[in-house]
Amino acid sequence: MFMAAYTRLFEPIKIGKVEIKNKIAMAPMGVLGLATQDGCFSKRVVDYYVERAKGGxxxxxxxxxxxxNEIERFKAGAVPVATANPLHFIATAGELTERVHAYGTKIFLQLGMGFGRVAAPILLESHPVAPSAIPNFWDPSITCRELTTAEVETLVQRASEAAEIAVEAGFDGVEIHAMHEGYLLDQFTIALxxxxxxxxxxxxxxxLTFPIEIVRAIKDRVGKDFPVVLRFSIKNYIKDWRQGGLPGENFQEKGRDVEEALAAAKILEGAGYDGFDADAGSYDAWYWAHPPVYQKHGCYLPLTQRLKEVVKVPVIVAGRLEIPELAEEALVKGQADMIAIGRGxxxxxxxxxxVMTGRSKNIRPCIGCHDGCLGRGFLGRPLSCTVNPACGREEEYAIDRAPEAKQVMVIGGGVAGMEAARVAALRGHRVSLYEKSDRLGGHVxxxxxxxFKADDGRxxxxxxxxxxxxxxxxxxxxxxxxEFVEEKNPDVVVVATGSTPAIPDIPxxxxxxxTTVSDLLLGKKQAGGRVVIIGGGLAGCETALWLAQQGKDVTIIEILDDLMRAGIPVPYMNRMMLLDLxxxxxxxxxxxxxxxxxxxxGVTLISKTYQRSTLPADTVVLAVGFAADQRLYNALRDKIPNLYLIGDSxxxxxxxxxxxxxYEVGRGI
Structure with a gap:
């Protein structure tokens, strides 16, 4: 059943002369760890994009x-490179475009000029480069080498060559990466x-000469009807070097402000760009370019509305627009011509x-954590997704029907238990899920x-x-x-009994x-006006923000030298935005x-240098982690043959x- 409520989303649209069947684009996201050693698309990449084409x-x-990849040399396989091995690139990309086109989907190849000051030295085989001799973002002790005029002209030539390769591979257009997020091309356009x-x-x-020369060179080489879109940040939100500005914060923009962006957009449209894929931010304000859970859904819409007032070509916008009602509303209000969905x-x-068939409630939501996508890149692991483990390995990690249906007992209704139950049921097993409390979800x-954590509830x-x-x-x-397990005698038992808050041994x-973070958030205890939180991990910091937004006077006590440093790393953009908040x-x-x-x-404190002090507090909140609950598992481990222990337990x-x-255990049953 087609949903009339979302008619604007499903209208066709043209970029240049290329017609697209609906107004929903997949936003460009790096296929981290999925390129071949010679810079081509691996089978995993092809499967990844084809799955989104199948999805409409x-x-x-x-x-x-x-x-x-000569002027700024990345290590082999770090990112795709169109010109490194053109014949192989055309072969692998050609298979991709053929399969995507079978579903009526159009596909644009995003062409990047380089990373410049934001290239991580660990990924490079050459010295970092930039428009001028400025500090590298990740290691400010390194001064980037200024590109020569001839090198910039070479990049323009390479862009036209890559566009021709894109045509031969069957792409419907290209997007230029990027006058956005502070990448190399963007650095040329920003006075700072x-x-x-x-x-x-x-x-x-x-x-603007660099991006203008690029679009003109491409049009001259492959024809004016081949669409060229520009990835474009309307505002950089740079408060200072390596320091971003928060939503609603009053600060002096040191990067590109809105007025300059609007002036630039008119010039670039006149130069021949067929559309703008618009957003905001920079590496210095990475929580704008990659909005975490703390950013509002639709965070770019006020900016793209301004952009649409000055250009006639289509404006594509992302920015946490995976809520269907919000995406449709943005089109109705004229804040965008096309909706880009990334992590969604x-x-x-x-x-x-x-959405088209009225099953919005079945859409698995993004929770804005970045752990499974960009966060994995920082760990040297391939792109995937926290809530969709098959992302980036669609074919090899698919869920198939089991040859024999089994009776599966899942004990514990947190996300680990629910996921095991869901996947086992998809496999055709008969699943029973037991939860000792009155609701599902565990610590979530x-x-x-x-x-700001409402998406966890979704x-x-x-x-x-x-x-x-x-x-x-x-x-x-x-x-x-x-005894209950033995009485039921299931074929498989999955123990997902979770964890309990750790209680430190303190007088x-x-x-x-x-109180604990859990009891405080659940309303079992109320916080007074002055709150001390013991533990500066993610849970402690998010609870501190929640309390401060209620007007509480909050102090975090952390034994390490900085907040959110213990355990699994908190992705950079999430951590920086939370610290700034x-x-x-x-x-x-x-x-x-x-x-x-x-x-x-209150509390008595001792510093690393053994200095004692006191701090008044009406409420002390424990946020020092959790302890696995393995009591049931230990009682069953010698009695049940097909027994699994997962999640926090x-x-x-x-x-x-x-x-x-x-997912792994459910898929293996």
């Missing part, structure tokens, strides 16, 4: 593909980074078809309490919908004993003023400090680890 996406914009005295530096019109298509490749229930609702439709038997308020820890909301923190005692008046970690273990 109108336009796919690929990962960045470098036009040259461009101090050149040649034709590529100076006033705005001169700083990682979580659910069939987003488009589900309390995690979803702050307004994930729990999705699980309830899926488990209901799969007819998984759900038993709430039932604590499972070893006064049992005082009435002391803590500062903006007046949260204080003491690092390299421990709590010696909880007193009637194995080792407390994050949502990704819980869901991925549930």
């Amino acid at each position: 996406t109108g336009l796919i914009i690929t990962s960045v593909t470098k036009v040259d 980074f461009n101090r050149r005295g040649d034709k590529y530096g100076g006033a705005l019109e001169d700083r 298509l990682l979580t659910d490749p069939y987003w488009v078809n589900k 229930v309390e995690a979803a309490v702050p307004d 994930l729990l609702e999705w699980y309830k919908t899926e488990l209901g439709e799969l007819q998984v038997e759900i038993h709430l308020n039932q604590e499972v004993t070893p 006064g820890i049992n005082k009435e003023k002391v 803590l500062k903006m909301n007046g949260v204080k923190w003491l690092t390299e400090t421990s709590v010696l005692e909880v007193t009637d008046d 194995r080792v407390p970690r994050n949502i990704l680890a819980a869901i991925w273990e549930g």
Whole structure:
């Protein structure tokens, strides 16, 4: 059944002379770890994009593909490179375009000029380059080498060559990467980074010479009807070097401001660009370019509305627009011509078809964590997704029907248990899920309490919908004993009993003023006006922000030398935005400090240098981690042959680890 409520989303649109079947694009995202050693698309990449085409996406914009790997040499396989091995690139990309086109989807190849100052030295085989001699973003002790005029002209030539390769491979257009996010091309257009005295530096019109020469060279080489779109940031949000500006914060823009962007857009449209794929941010304000859970859905729309007032070509916009009602509303209000969905298509490749057929409640939501996508890149692992473990390995990690249906008992209704139950049911097994509390979700229930974590709540609702439709038997308020398991005698038992808050051995820890993060968020305890949080990990910091937004006076006590440094790394953009939000909301923190005692008046502290101090507090909140609950597993391990232990009950970690273990075990039953 077609949903009339979303008619604008499903209207066709033209970019140049290329017609696209609907107004939904897959936003360009790096296929980290999935390129071949010679810079071509691997089979995993092909499967990844084909799955989104099958799901109904109108336009796919690929990962960045470098036009040259000599001037700025990346290590082999780090990113695709169109010109490194053109024949092999055309072969692999040609297979991709053939398969995508079979589903009526158009596909643009994103062509990158380079990374410049934001190239991570660990990925390079050459010295970092930039428009001028400026510090490298990741290691400011390294000064980037200024590109020569001839080298920039070579990149323009390589861009036209790469566009011709794209035509031969069957792509429907290209997108130029990027006058956005502070990549190399963008650095040329921003006065803060461009101090050149040649034709590529100076006033705005001169700083736009590089992107103008690129579009003209491409049009001259492959024809004016071949679409060329520009990835374009309307505002950089640079407060200072390596420092971003928050939403609503009053600061002086040191990068490109809105007025300059609008002036630039008119010039670039006149030069021949057929559309703008618009957003905001920079590496210095990475939480704009890659908005985490703390950013509002549709965070770019006020900016793209301004852009649409000055250009006639289509404006594509992303920015957490995976909520169908918001995407449709943006089109109706004229804030965009086309909606780009990025991580929302990682979580659910069939987003488009589900919206079209009235199954929006079945869309698996993005929770804005970045752990499974960009976060994995920092760990040296391939692109995937926290809530969709098959992302980036669609064919080899697909769910097939089991040859024999089994009786599966899942004990524990957190995300690990729910995922194991869901996948086992998809395999055709008869699944019963037991949860000792009165609701499903485990620790994600309390995690979803702050307004900025509402997407966690959407994930729990999705699980309830899926488990209901799969007819998984759900038993709430039932604590499972070893005797109960033996009585039921299932074929397989999956233990996902979760974890309990860790309680440090500190004098006064049992005082009435002391509570855990879990109990506080669930409303079992109320916070007073002055709050001390013991533990500066992600849970402690998010709780601190939540309390500060209620007007509480909050101080975090952390034993390490910085916040959010223990355990699994918090992705860079999430961590930086949360730290900036803590500062903006007046949260204080003491690092390299421990709590010696909880007193009637507050807490007694000791620093790394053994200096004692006191801090008044009405409430002390424990956020020092969790302890695995393995009691049931240990009682069953010698009695049940097909017994699995997953999620926090194995080792407390994050949502990704819980869901991925549930998927793996459920898929293996």
